[in-house]
Amino acid sequence: MTEAAPRKTEARTVQPGHPALPRYDPKEIEKRWQKRWAADGLYRTPDDAPQPKFYFLTMLPYTSGDLHVGHWYAMAPSDTAARFRRMRGYNVLFPMGFDAFGLPAENAAIKEGIHPHRWTYDNIDNMRRQLKTMGAMFDWSREVRTCDPEYYRWNQWFFLKLYERGLAYRALAPANWCPSCQTVLANEQVLPDGTCERCGTPVTRRDLEQWFLRTTAYADELLDHSKIEWPEQVVAMQKNWISRSEGVEIAFGLDLPAGRHGAPGVEETEIRVFTTRADTIFGVTSMVLAPEHPLVPKLTAPDRRQEIDKYIEYARRQTEIDRMSMEREKTGVFTGAYCKNLLSGEDVPIWIADYALLWYGTGAVMGVPAHDQRDFEFARQFGLPIKVVVAPPDWDGAPLEQAYVEPGTMVNSGRFDVLPSEEGKQAIADYVEAQGWGRRSISYRLRDWLVSRQRYWGTPIPIVHCPKCGPVPVPEPGLPVLLPEDAEFKPTGESPLAGHERFVNTTCPKCSGPARRETDTMDTFMDSNWYFIRYLSPHYDAGPVDPALARKWLPVDQYTGGAEHAVMHLLYARFFWKALRDLGLVDGDEPFLRLFNQGQILGPDGQRMSKSRGNVVAPDEQVSRYGTDTFRCYLMFLGPWDEGGPYAFEGITGIWRWLNRVWNLALSEPPAGAADPVAVREMRRVTHKTVRRVTEDLERFRFNTMLAALMEMTNHLTKARESGPVDAAAWDESIDSLLRMTAPAAPHIAEELWTRTGRPYSVHQQSWPTWDADLTQEEEITLVVQVNGKVRDRLQVPADIEEALAREMALASPRVQAHIGGRDVLRVVYVPGKLVNVVVR
RNA sequence: GCCGGGGUGGCGGAACCGGUAGACGCGGCGGACUUAAAAUCCGCUUCCGCCUCAGGCGGAGUGUGGGUUCGACCCCCACCCCCGGCACCA
Numbered sequence A: 001m002t003e004a005a006p007r008k009t010e011a012r013t014v015q016p017g018h019p020a021l022p023r024y025d026p027k028e029i030e031k032r033w034q035k036r037w038a039a040d041g042l043y044r045t046p047d048d049a050p051q052p053k054f055y056f057l058t059m060l061p062y063t064s065g066d067l068h069v070g071h072w073y074a075m076a077p078s079d080t081a082a083r084f085r086r087m088r089g090y091n092v093l094f095p096m097g098f099d100a101f102g103l104p105a106e107n108a109a110i111k112e113g114i115h116p117h118r119w120t121y122d123n124i125d126n127m128r129r130q131l132k133t134m135g136a137m138f139d140w141s142r143e144v145r146t147c148d149p150e151y152y153r154w155n156q157w158f159f160l161k162l163y164e165r166g167l168a169y170r171a172l173a174p175a176n177w178c179p180s181c182q183t184v185l186a187n188e189q190v191l192p193d194g195t196c197e198r199c200g201t202p203v204t205r206r207d208l209e210q211w212f213l214r215t216t217a218y219a220d221e222l223l224d225h226s227k228i229e230w231p232e233q234v235v236a237m238q239k240n241w242i243s244r245s246e247g248v249e250i251a252f253g254l255d256l257p258a259g260r261h262g263a264p265g266v267e268e269t270e271i272r273v274f275t276t277r278a279d280t281i282f283g284v285t286s287m288v289l290a291p292e293h294p295l296v297p298k299l300t301a302p303d304r305r306q307e308i309d310k311y312i313e314y315a316r317r318q319t320e321i322d323r324m325s326m327e328r329e330k331t332g333v334f335t336g337a338y339c340k341n342l343l344s345g346e347d348v349p350i351w352i353a354d355y356a357l358l359w360y361g362t363g364a365v366m367g368v369p370a371h372d373q374r375d376f377e378f379a380r381q382f383g384l385p386i387k388v389v390v391a392p393p394d395w396d397g398a399p400l401e402q403a404y405v406e407p408g409t410m411v412n413s414g415r416f417d418v419l420p421s422e423e424g425k426q427a428i429a430d431y432v433e434a435q436g437w438g439r440r441s442i443s444y445r446l447r448d449w450l451v452s453r454q455r456y457w458g459t460p461i462p463i464v465h466c467p468k469c470g471p472v473p474v475p476e477p478g479l480p481v482l483l484p485e486d487a488e489f490k491p492t493g494e495s496p497l498a499g500h501e502r503f504v505n506t507t508c509p510k511c512s513g514p515a516r517r518e519t520d521t522m523d524t525f526m527d528s529n530w531y532f533i534r535y536l537s538p539h540y541d542a543g544p545v546d547p548a549l550a551r552k553w554l555p556v557d558q559y560t561g562g563a564e565h566a567v568m569h570l571l572y573a574r575f576f577w578k579a580l581r582d583l584g585l586v587d588g589d590e591p592f593l594r595l596f597n598q599g600q601i602l603g604p605d606g607q608r609m610s611k612s613r614g615n616v617v618a619p620d621e622q623v624s625r626y627g628t629d630t631f632r633c634y635l636m637f638l639g640p641w642d643e644g645g646p647y648a649f650e651g652i653t654g655i656w657r658w659l660n661r662v663w664n665l666a667l668s669e670p671p672a673g674a675a676d677p678v679a680v681r682e683m684r685r686v687t688h689k690t691v692r693r694v695t696e697d698l699e700r701f702r703f704n705t706m707l708a709a710l711m712e713m714t715n716h717l718t719k720a721r722e723s724g725p726v727d728a729a730a731w732d733e734s735i736d737s738l739l740r741m742t743a744p745a746a747p748h749i750a751e752e753l754w755t756r757t758g759r760p761y762s763v764h765q766q767s768w769p770t771w772d773a774d775l776t777q778e779e780e781i782t783l784v785v786q787v788n789g790k791v792r793d794r795l796q797v798p799a800d801i802e803e804a805l806a807r808e809m810a811l812a813s814p815r816v817q818a819h820i821g822g823r824d825v826l827r828v829v830y831v832p833g834k835l836v837n838v839v840v841r
Numbered sequence B: 001g002c003c004g005g006g007g008u009g010g011c012g013g014a015a016c017c018g019g020u021a022g023a024c025g026c027g028g029c030g031g032a033c034u035u036a037a038a039a040u041c042c043g044c045u046u047c048c049g050c051c052u053c054a055g056g057c058g059g060a061g062u063g064u065g066g067g068u069u070c071g072a073c074c075c076c077c078a079c080c081c082c083c084g085g086c087a088c089c090a
Helices: A026-040 A069-087 A103-112 A116-132 A149-164 A215-222 A232-242 A278-283 A302-317 A320-324 A373-382 A421-435 A547-553 A569-582 A619-626 A628-637 A649-667 A677-699 A703-722 A728-742 A747-756 A803-812 A814-820
Strands: A053-058 A091-093 A168-178 A183-185 A204-213 A244-253 A270-275 A286-289 A333-340 A347-352 A364-367 A438-444 A463-466 A470-473 A505-507 A514-517 A556-562 A592-598 A780-787 A790-798 A825-831 A835-840
Touching: A026 A628, A026 A747, A053 A069, A053 A547, A069 A091, A069 A556, A069 A592, A069 A619, A069 A628, A069 A677, A103 A116, A149 A168, A149 A470, A149 A569, A183 A204, A215 A232, A215 A569, A232 A569, A232 A592, A244 A278, A244 A421, A270 A278, A270 A286, A270 A364, A270 A438, A278 A421, A286 A373, A302 A333, A302 A347, A347 A364, A364 A373, A421 A438, A569 A592, A619 A628, A619 A649, A628 A649, A628 A703, A628 A747, A649 A703, A649 A728, A649 A747, A677 A703, A677 A728, A703 A728, A728 A747, A780 A803, A780 A814, A790 A803, A790 A814, A803 A814, A803 A825, A803 A835, A814 A835
Parallel strands: A053 A091, A053 A556, A286 A347, A556 A592, A780 A835
Antiparallel strands: A168 A183, A168 A204, A244 A270, A244 A333, A244 A438, A286 A364, A333 A347, A463 A470, A463 A514, A505 A514, A780 A790, A825 A835
């Protein structure tokens, strides 16, 4: 590729009062520079550059096949910020890859008869092509595809490391089952309304042997975000999701009367509950067990058995939707058994009810209707006594209309009476611990991550089930356990791999006897746990990452992506990183030091874009009409990046016009001659102020105001040129800065103009301009004069005006005098450089 | 219900640390160029009222109602609405 130069055949536009200029033709320019940059390896990130490293990561796309506006909205501003970093002297790593495993590939295969492998790789090729039209500085030499065996091999390797450490385990558990996807889902993948986040089908429960990763082992550490700069919103969502509660585990005595033993030999002598309200223990009037609680069959009275069984059956049939529906009346059944409140000595009837959740706390709730709204409703429903033990202020002993959950003074609580309930909480916890009836404990809402999936297009779990040895890890030389190409992948509820004889039948690595492979595959969030580590050395085969490069590049300095991943990817990835840290594979406690969530781009109607609504904006179409640079800038100009918002087709012309003005400005000779010194100083002031504004805006990802500042500068230069001779040096400085500052947002036009104005290739290897604070000083300011806080006059005064003079001028203003109207001046407030406020009355 | 974020012209949005509300852009209106249109360029454009109307003057105004302050889009209190998340978590 030769140096770009204006060609004779080019179309020209005539500017009023200016010689004919070549026309701005983004199509031609953009294609040409993309080729040149690729040929020159301009965006290859060296591992050994002397500059400080900066790892700028943006979330990789799922291989849906088409790059939509949402991708552009996420990536173009990220690219701009990364380019800015680079110009500021950092060695910036800005990689890209493809999240390539997952259900859609399989569904497409079933629907259209294309193999998931083929579907995925075709999509990758198309998306890579589309991504390249963005003109981003992605280092394609580091591309990662998560469905490549050389990638998922390390998923398996990690899995085995976690398994060795007891962080991966298999357990029988009631799992979220999507009848449509025919697979289990992690809790995070069930929407609040109880439907599958992928297909919207109501999720049901199934008891299944599943693989889990022990995320709860890191619950407390995951709750600590003090080492990272993340949006408050995401931090709040993670905290909320993990939700730590401090309380006490307390035993209730279980001494079943003869004849009440459901089964011979009930060895348990207690039921343990978890409570955060130990202070209310004297108010317990029922014990509520989750229907699936293991003690239930043992302690149910024979005459209650039928009803209890019916209720258990009813509870397990509930979909998440039923179970979560609001305003539902409390249901439950009495077991016929009692337990003993060890503190009060009272007998307490044992019930089962589905508002007690097996997985939370101990799966058993002490029912305190007076001080817990759920228990209150339950007691009302079944006529259980409501015993007040924490007196509300001014309580006259009347029955409560609803649970009183606030602190108060303890009553009816034996030796703890009269204590403030907050103190009572501690006193009772101490007492319980001293008596050996329980201990303080912590419960989390967070549950372990269910990672196995009964689907084909994913990473096979590298375990062999041997009838003699049980589950046996595949030894490292046996990795990767390859996903067979020729599987029948119709969903049956069992993994499609289960029907693949050659895959399933194997020998036990331990005893060499016949054995069967695990046929479940891993959740695709496993892939996104560490893809950013693989970018560093995508083809390294002695480990998941070249350790030297891991030390150099990790952790990620800046991560950008959508907030929808707050409690899935972003939580799993933090967990995973911490596990890797403890395995000695990475250093540091957090994978992503800074996070920024862009908002969501909506259709022109303000609704989520969807084919069915017909409000989808096709990026390719916008690009072919206006060019990549215009489209990139427009996405950034729409509004604050973290807010997202509707895409308005009309507005893009504003950016288009602006880039054309920049084009004309840079290529036209300004009128020569002796320039007015005031105008020269003004031009330099505008330029240096703009450099400051743009720099500060880019640091904070405020692309919309950055572009507004560049437009203002452009407008100023246009006017300056119209209104007389221009100082050549000041003009050159302005154009130079303008082009450098335009380069991150509109890389192609900036490069073209940079070259056409005789500057050395490439603008993207130039340093970012700096500003001179002295030159940004205004000579004149507008002094606002207020009377009683209302603006009454504006005076043009020298910036360094003396206070006395300013006050004098303000009071002398006829407009101000008119508004004072002879009233007494009480005081005059002077704010240097801003205003004078005359207070009268 | 709880936790975050937000409510500013016709529209997207701007406003530093409490000091000119409406930058920048779209749209609209008027004008220049053109046979014409497109494109481009220039001017005006928060609302209301008034006047001696190329201009000028006054009032109101940042979801609502209060408060603090010389001065509030910004701080405080109460409330309404919108968006996102969580929601029987003991």
